[in-house]
Amino acid sequence: GAGVSQTPSNKVTEKGKYVELRCDPISGHTALYWYRQSLGQGPEFLIYFQGTGAADDSGLPNDRFFAVRPEGSVSTLKIQRTERGDSAVYLCASSVGKDNEQFFGPGTRLTVL
């Protein structure tokens, strides 16, 4: 079946602009996660949704970052007033069941000039 998909695959923007990154989880997966992976590092947790609600947003770095999942499926990560330090690959994952088996999408590479 279809895996986790993310759009766009690449996004180049200018400092100060607003961006939206989209994630389509695997059908039927109720849990959805966003991570950020900087060059040479492992992914870092940003936010976790269970259904429509953000169950844990402790990884969001500041209030410029926000994510929604209004119907419990597709999620959008929104970044306001982008900064060069926001440049990274943003990964989405989804899961169902216990033991944290998460399936990752291919990521969106964000470059802030």
Place this chain on the structure above:
Amino acid sequence: GDSVTQMEGPVTLSEEAFLTINCTYTATGYPSLFWYVQYPGEGLQLLLKATKADDKGSNKGFEATYRKETTSFHLEKGSVQVSDSAVYFCARGYGNNRLAFGKGNQVVVIP
């Protein structure tokens, strides 16, 4: 401090050599432990996992044993192939949601 620590630096070895990548974790309780792999140009994939002490996860010839006494989950493979060249990430789970990853190790297998 870091919750998951992987050995420093890339790993370069010859085909059919033995591979070990060290991973240690900090934890209260008994977190689930994972190894993820990222092949060139592809997304992260779960390689193997263990959910309790002394469990051994295995897949594609790779193994890792959950060692509570040493808080370790080292990855091993007895005979690597060129196709095993990838970046390997150790991770631990928090509750039933987020994962904390190590920095990753690039493995390059030379024919």
